[in-house]
Amino acid sequence: MTFDLYVDGKWTTSTSDERIDVVNPATEERIGDVPAGSAEDVDLAVAAAKGALEQWSRIEPSARAELVSRLADELERRQDEITDLVVAEVGTPRRVARWAQVGLGIIDLREAATAAEDFAWEEPLRNSLIVREPVGVIGCITPWNYPLHQITAKIGAALVTGCTVVVKASEVAPFTARALAEAVDAVRIPPGVFNLVHGYGPIVGEAIAVHPDIDMVSFTGSNSVGKRILELAAHTVKRVSVELGGKSAAVLLDDLSDEEFAKAVPHTVRACYMNGGQSCNAQTRMVVPRSRLAQAEKLAAAAVAAYAPGDPTDGGTKLGPMVTAAQRERVLGYIRTGVKEGAKLVVGSVDAPARTGFFVEPTVFSEVDPDATIAQEEIFGPVLSIIAYDTVEQAVQIANGTIFGIAGAVWSSDDARAKSVARRLRATQIEVNGGKFNGAAPFGGFKQSGHGREGGAFGLEEFTEIKSLQF
Structure with a gap:
């Protein structure tokens, strides 16, 4: 045609x-x-x-x-x-x-x-x-x-x-x-x-x-x-x-119950991997209490199991290919950089799957330094960075600590506390406890x-x- x-x-x-x-x-x-x-x-x-x-x-x-x-x-x-x-x-x-x-x-x-x-x-x-x-x-x-x-x-x-x-x-x-x-x-x-x-x-x-x-x-x-x-x-x-561009952060506060934490982590994985991670508002950084880092890793790895790269015409597929060969190589380059800079590769691979198509394995890094390349630059692929914090003040600093500001999320057992932290994030659309998309609300960038x-x-x-x- x-x-x-x-x-x-x-x-x-x-x-x-x-x-x-x-x-x-x-x-x-x-x-x-x-x-x-x-x-x-x-x-x-x-x-x-x-x-x-x-x-x-x-x-x-x-x-x-x-x-x-x-x-x-x-x-x-x-x-x-x-x-x-x-x-x-x-x-x-x-x-x-x-x-x-x-x-x-x-x-x-x-x-x-x-x-x-x-x-x-x-x-x-x-x-x-x-x-x-x-x-x-x-x-x-x-x-x-x-x-x-x-x-x-x-x-x-x-x-x-x-x-x-x-x-x-x-x-x-x-x-x-x-x-x-x-x-x-x-x-x-x-x-x-x-x-x-x-x-x-x-x-x-x-x-x-x-x-x-x-x-x-x-x-x-x-x-x-x-x-x-x-x-x-x-x-x-x-x-x-x-x-x-964007480098949106999902901040999981320290008052979440195990049940709430188990909801927030896979929700963030989904918000990161939407459209293969090729979204400006993808939640590519998950900021969690240091005491719950291992728990976050385990929950994220379990969630990733549902995102096996597959045929996008198949109704059961959740993760398709990158849009071009160049985009695939760009994403793989960032994954290799993450490994080189010392982040912990929880799930994923530095190599593309052995199959036709511009696919990348769904990837999760942990123990990511807030200033690392993969925590600062927009990757535009299915790559999630888990970053630990010790205080809520530090969590806010991490969330705001990039040149970007387009979206984000805050999770807390206390809606008022979540709202208070959300107000401090310098981004345009902030999900509060998994809030739904609103087409009448403003979208854009800080x-x-x-x-x-x-x-x-x-x-x-x-x-x-x-x-x-x-x-």
């Missing part, structure tokens, strides 16, 4: 003749290709978005929200089909892909549409009328790990607020974005409001970042690329929202995990400018 670009409401041919192969990470087989788009493709997409902006921004927010709701309905109708695409191009196990990949994408759109109902589009302030208007043309640059959710988290809010978008999806996992564009076309969102350009980051992504008619860039991805986007966007003084927020009304705010009319 060959997929082209979606610009101004039409499927078009790239100005570039180069194609990018897409590989199934579980089979290592080529499954298709997409255009390696050009800066000229970006120009055409931006022109379409700019041309559609005035009319789209004048539509009532409720009407825009209705179209976004219809887009969610269309994705839900095609949920099984899109799930299959995610499994094929990312390697996420199907049981996880359906709800965490495609399901979250649907939730993003529904929450954006719902938030529009009570959003303060305008409000009086003394002799002024405060008006919230769309920022304008938005360049959305998204990664491969959640190829639908990372786009819908941006475009749901952007479209509801009256912005138009140019999306550059990851060339590693582009087929899900194609399916989204098909859904956009099916619900008849006006031409030019949504545009999709495939291609490499240094070409298409950078063309978006520097484009004078792009009013804002919303980027999710690595810290190195995020810094490059910020640098390039500075030349046109455009707004930039970046959601970058420190070098980025700035800007997605989700519900907080996402809408990111894509609005504030104007004051004085009377």
Whole structure:
């Protein structure tokens, strides 16, 4: 199959003749290709978005929200089909892909549409009328790990607020974005409001970042690329929202009963290994009382037994492959570094399994120094570090002791105590005693995990400018 670009409401041919192969990470087989788009493709997409902006921004927010709701309905109708695409191009196990990949994408759109109902589009302030208007043309640059959710988290809010978008999806996992564009076309969102350009980051992504008619860039991805986007966007003084890496900590406090501890440890393993550990909010550090280190090791090892690497199309598989061969080698490199630096390898291997596919054995380290490489750098694989503490003050310092701050968790027998410690963690989303995901809550980063927020009304705010009319 060959997929082209979606610009101004039409499927078009790239100005570039180069194609990018897409590989199934579980089979290592080529499954298709997409255009390696050009800066000229970006120009055409931006022109379409700019041309559609005035009319789209004048539509009532409720009407825009209705179209976004219809887009969610269309994705839900095609949920099984899109799930299959995610499994094929990312390697996420199907049981996880359906709800965490495609399901979250649907939730993003529904929450954006719902938030529009009570959003303060305008409000009086003394002799002024405060008006919230769309920022304008938005360049959305998204990664491969959640190829639908990372786009819908941006475009749901952007479209509801009256912005138009140019999306550059990851060339590693582009087929899900194609399916989204098909859904956009099916619900008849006006031409030019949504545009999709495939291609490499240094070409298409950078063309978006520097484009004078792009009013804002919303980027999710690595810290190195995020810094490059910020640098390039500075030349046109455009707004930039970046959601970058993470090294989230789950802090298990010293008052947990054995039963509560036995619940918190496997929950943390699951939160670390979700999507193969290829999640910015993965809880990759488990911070436990030193007196319970051996207990944590035993419980974690038992939990890992359920995560044997397997075929992601199999309904019983919990851990699929890494997305590419390069990502597999990156993760294995970190595991070898952990061993070299003296951490205790409780479960796992420094070598890949002897099988087809970009697999890594699920890994748990213990006795990890808080300053060790594997405790400081984002690995983006199924690697959990158990770190011991002696006092709660030290536990908080360890949790906050990285350049990142995107998510985390606190476990305690006392909800008030857990809440108190959670308030001290410098991260955006903190699970308290296993709290459930809330699609209306803000998501984003502290420190070098980025700035800007997605989700519900907080996402809408990111894509609005504030104007004051004085009377």
